[in-house]
Amino acid sequence: MHAFELPPPAGTVMQGGLADSLFETARREPALAQVARRLDGPSGPWVSITAAELWDEVLDVARGLVASGIRPGNRVAIMARTRYEWTVLSYALWTVGAELVPIYPTSSHEQVAWILQDAACVAVVVEDEQGIMTVGSACASLPALRHVWQLDTGALSQLAERGRVIPPTTVDSLRRIVLPDSTAVIAYTSGTTGNPRGCALTHRSLASPVDTLLAGWRHTAAPPGEQPVILAFLPFSHVYGLMIQGLCLRGGILLGHEPDLSEESLSTALLSFRPTFLYAVPFVFEKIYKNFVRTAQQSGRGALFERAVQTAKDFAAAGERQRLGTGPGPGFDLRLQHALYEKTVYRKLRATLGGRVCGAVSGGSPLNRELALFYAGIGILVHDGYGLTETSGGITAQPVGRAKFGTVGQALPGTDIRVADDGEILVWGPSVFQGYINDEPATYASFQDGWLATGDIGRLDTERYLTITGRKKDIIITSGGKSVAPAALEERLRVHPLIHQAVIVGDNRPCVGALITLDPDFLAHWRGTWTKGETAAPRDAREENELREEVRRAVASANSTVSPTESIRVFRVLPEPFDLANGLLTPSMKLRRDAISQRFAAEIDAMYQTSSRLPREYTPNEPSVWDDSDNVFR
Template sequence: MTPLTPPDPTGPAPDSLARLAERGARSWPHAPALSWQDAQGTAHWLTFAEARAASDEIARGLLALGLAPGDRIAVQSGPRPEWTLTLLAAASCGLVLVSLLPSTVPDEMVHVLNDCDAKAVLCEDGEQLAKVRAARPRVPGLRHVVVMDAADAPADPSRPDPARTDPSLTLDRLRAAGAHTVAPDALARRRAAVRAEDLLLIIYTSGTTGPKKGCALSHANYLAVLRAHPSPPRHPDAAPDTSNGTVFVVTGPHTIALLMQLLTWWSGYTLVWWRGGSDDDLVAELRAARPSIVPLVPLALEKIYRAALADVPPARRPELLEAAREGLRVRRMLAAGEPVPTGLREWFDRTEETLFARVREGFGGRVRRVTVSGAPVSQDVLAFFLGCGLPVVECYGMTETAAAATTNTPEDYRLGTVGKPLPGVEVAIADDGEILLRGANVFRGYWGYDEGGFGGVRDGWLHTGDLGELDGDGYLRLTGRKKELIQLSNGMAVTPHPLEQQLRTHPLISQAVLYGEARPHLVALITLDARRAAEWAAARALPTRLETLARTPELLAEISGALEHANSGFQEYFRARAVHVLDRELSAEAGELTVSLKVARPVVHARLRALFEALYD
């Protein structure tokens, strides 16, 4: 049996994350901690020891600004190594990091920065700096602005003191100032003073139904989740300059990605960010990274699923889907110790080395675990990948639970559920079906709110707003959202997710949004996957521009057929009777998608109400 690498082979278990960078550098000094590509495609990396040194320089620079323990600093940036280094730096000197996405606009920034009373903002580049400057007159408490890209904020030699308010202060200058003006002992004293109950992060929720609220998360919240993660396997002959595997992060630097950044340092993984781009770019980078762990939102998994089908000639796609179904049946028989008929086993062995192997290669061929969370996911898509031998499992968590609460594992999963509670987490179901969670991972509340209603923590229980049920073996099944139930005019309350999931399995459909509050039946709005729709149209000599294609009889017939097929699996009240094909995709920048790429249903319903209502004429 391969021995496991202990989480910290050289010291006791930590009581905060203040020493996380130090701990990683001590445990895996020469292994790559961060790996990325620049704009020219050149690969770069930092070892754990190098990254620890860089994060300490940033921490000392933050101390040079005069920031006190508990002060809030905001980071507005896309995924990049400086983001992770700043997170480690903030943890090490008792500061509270506030996550801002690069899509945040000045008005949102004003609300967030004033709400949390941020003293400093670290922004990515000139584009983000312009937003900060636009917001700054309305944020009286903001004292410092730091820019990560030196080219976008040239140094001002007339203002060398970093403690002065300087909107053109670069991260390099901040690091240099800290190295010259703050002794290492000062950082060591701040690090030693950090406690588990101290805040580490404030993450602002999507705000689809009102102003954004900041989830206040402590070191202890994240420690509870990290301690539940199994130690990664490591061969006893592994070279000291190799990590325990690779974590490939697709989502932006928010809830899931924040946990993954901490996990890489906790368990000795190499962190690799997806640079963004098309579906083809995602599949190509995933294959090249050859990751061990891949956290995904359902939309990303569905993109990979569509790419896998697109690699197969249309006439052979039914064969692939049927093979995956048979493959899942055989894998279940093997897991249960049941005998597999000789002919079926011979077919399975051949297919395992050919067809299934090609699908697995889409994930790089080394993946140990793919976790899917953040929104409902199609069970057909999950079953496809499981049948091909990929360890794709659902888990469940929220920003309010440090991103995790329950999980399936490749060794212990039940399709259609989000798994069992993590160690130390309790799950209960309220009388109205709402999921309640309790444990050390549950946040203390929303920043600045005396929360006593929906979504709050009462008597230690987090009221999640999600609906679910526990089976006899302790697996949790999600059944809907408490606030997303659609109440039809006949009194029937229906959840929109099952039909939306089924519609999204069609290769041309990227999003599906149901509507029907106080109406007699459901209707649907569909958006198209732009690239696949263009390929489909070109093969039929149809217009490839979405604005035109979305109105062609051939396309409308295809989508109507997809709706008919999806409807066939549901009871009458859960079916949509009409569909509108939107001539564009939904946009995160416009607020139509949340940061986890879920549909912001109230925004879409309000903005496109006329289109929905026209379907009832």
């Protein structure tokens, strides 16, 4: 038995709303650098804004909201990318007791109309002219909507000017009557099927996981004595993004905003802002790793990088065994190899992220264990956590000094988790939502004896570390009756540099299949590498054969982690990705499995028809098919 336990819950009893923490920080530490922003565009220098300056701007905008008729309990939507104005607006709304309704800026006209109508929003803040057009096309069905403000035309300045007639004491009085159990956010689930549902989250439920994480984990976000610095690039339209904002503003952490998620913009922002800690989703960590691989191969150091990667994983795995009391830790030779690669490889990798990142958190979906080991081995310990919209963000975390890779950690103090007989994860705790607005039956159905039924499948080990194995509704049942959770296989496939996305199929089919898309950047690099020195045309049969063999090896590698009856026997490479534009991803980047199955029904049928003509003897773990129609160069 190890003398270890998670830190206790945060001791401060919440008395008011989320805006109180910003007000208190401005009063207590007015000169604290709270936010950094680039005043001269993406290439401009970062300028720090103090807690007092931020509060002054929030107060001015809050006065403008009051002058515009926004009252406590009114709902106001924000449809914009992650940017400085988002933070000012959200805290201004909470200051006057209004309820925030986040909307993804990429949402369709139908989605925006549904959310604004369902939430009965009285105002909406959009980012640009495109947002104006989207909202304008739905205005006829929105009788409650009174204001549409546009950030790019100076909405904040206009509100501040309008609010000059409102005394600051009026706003302060409104702030003081906001209660912890007042609704702060109506967060709409992204909805893989049907209309999204609005989750009512209180000030207390949003603050609870944030305060617990700050109490137990804040010291890991920067070297001792330094102020933590976090670059927010995940959407504030998602509860994970709101949690990151809350961590910074409740914890005295310097917050920067990056609205552009393109690889080039994010890379530039990381290098210039130099965060000490990263909050991201698995896709970001996968993409960074693939870029490392591509850069190493392009420079002719691919073999060296592969050895460095394996050493990093071995080193991290040995350290994990030592921390958990199941092994002696890295041996002398491994420590020596690791020290060599630290000087020649690892510190260069960290430099591409700004050079100061000492740790990270991955959320949204489970992070592959092998990838977590790699990052830990190069000096960036990625804590994999778990949460959902209905729990106001995180409900598990890796204990400090006791991370167990491949799991999402243990329940946060004050929160409890159990697993039902059918494998569904049930949650109880202060961060659980109030319910779905306008949908009492769905709210009732989401609870079992007071416990929130998450819809996720998982297991708890003897030390109560939670492992997520998939979504309950995503379980595939083959015609032979075998139940398969697709998430682990998809996650394993995506680790391969060539593979961008993967969707496991097989419901009522004789075996498990996979729909695969290729990473365009790495594919271009692969083609350039393969054809180097070749005299034949780049699209000849030899290149096609080698590519299909490379994908086949990736599938076989994924199969090695599951039983033969769960392994992928057929696969098809698709010519287009799953993205928001074609409706195959939700705004939170989750797969719309039903839509994908419908869109590629012909390809799935052809894949299994080809499989039925193959000999029945095959090597375990070896996928079966790639026919001529899988030529991705056409």
